[in-house]
Amino acid sequence: MAVTDEAILRIKEMILAGELSPGDRLPPEKELSERLGLSRSSLREAVKALEVIRVLDVRRGDGTYVTSLEPRLLLEAMSFVVDLHDDQSVLEIFAVRRILEPAASALAAANADDAQLARLRETVAQVDHAAGVEDLVAHDLEFHRGIADSTGNTYLASLIDSLSSHTVRARIWRGITQEGAVERTLQEHHAILDAIDAHDAELASALTVVHVSGIEQWLRAAAQS
Template structure:
């Protein structure tokens, strides 16, 4: 512990007393540096406020401001009555910001939503080889059941957000990459939250979208990367058309 503290102290920058905003930003950086140097993991406790003040050489107000900032970002988790812990560092803050940006852009030709949909497509296409490799030669009854549910729901003229999320999460669950799964889930959530608020309807093409999920799964299990790419494109075609119609 002593060695880690010495390393931390050499990394902590000096801050002039007159720069309040800079001091708070620096304290935020120092706390993040402390977490890294000490090798702390999500769920590990941080020192008390008084201990952080002593170790960082800053005031209580600077520590409190920094902790509030880091809590908003999910880097730390403040448990009232228990202390402050290293957070799970989810993408919740990113999702909230993108949802608000998407709704705010309603009068801006839906540009933010187009950006989100484009990123979703990039992620699906970009992970195609990995997804296909992980599913080739397998049969996945859970994913096939979700496809059947989507097709049935679409036949009733309804959307299927829960099944859609479970399907995409299930495809990525076979990969050893937690971050890409979080990113896909984050952009999926922005997508599904923003679309209803903008009155954008793609219900007429729900059947194509539902069946495209089945084509994606069949292609992956068959080891056909090209067919998987084609199915991803078919999956997003209805939404691309709906978004394109708003340009005119």
């Protein structure tokens, strides 16, 4: 095992053992390197790596802290990676979404409270069918994020959100706008929300499968053209 990898593992073990908790400040570099039996340079590299994936927060002139470790924070990097992928990889991501999002809609149908349903209704109602692509992308992100947040499962919501790419969504919305499919797509949003509001988990799941699959098929055709 590389020395830096060992340093990362040792810090992880400290967090898992409860020696470091969310919000805690790490001991000074010299003290921690001696405690772990590692060089200060390898510890420094480990801290940099853990900062990138949002496990640690390096505050210049203050110290290094453990972040909140919330799922949404830890999965932020995935959205960046999704943006970089080509169409073929994005199709694989859509296959994952086709598995996760119907489950999220079903859970939302079972668990969404009145306030969450009201926010979803407001999101759908605010969409102007003649809006620009950026507005439609913002709506799409907010709608699917709202469903995920209504599941009551933080990890599922964070995972779905991390697979949501502004870049990919913008490309898709531009495409379906050109093909005149915006109305159909927004109608599907209404239908999914109606099923969630009716607490019909099975219908909400089925409608979401159709919705995500339709976009996936459009993207597949676009990638082959």
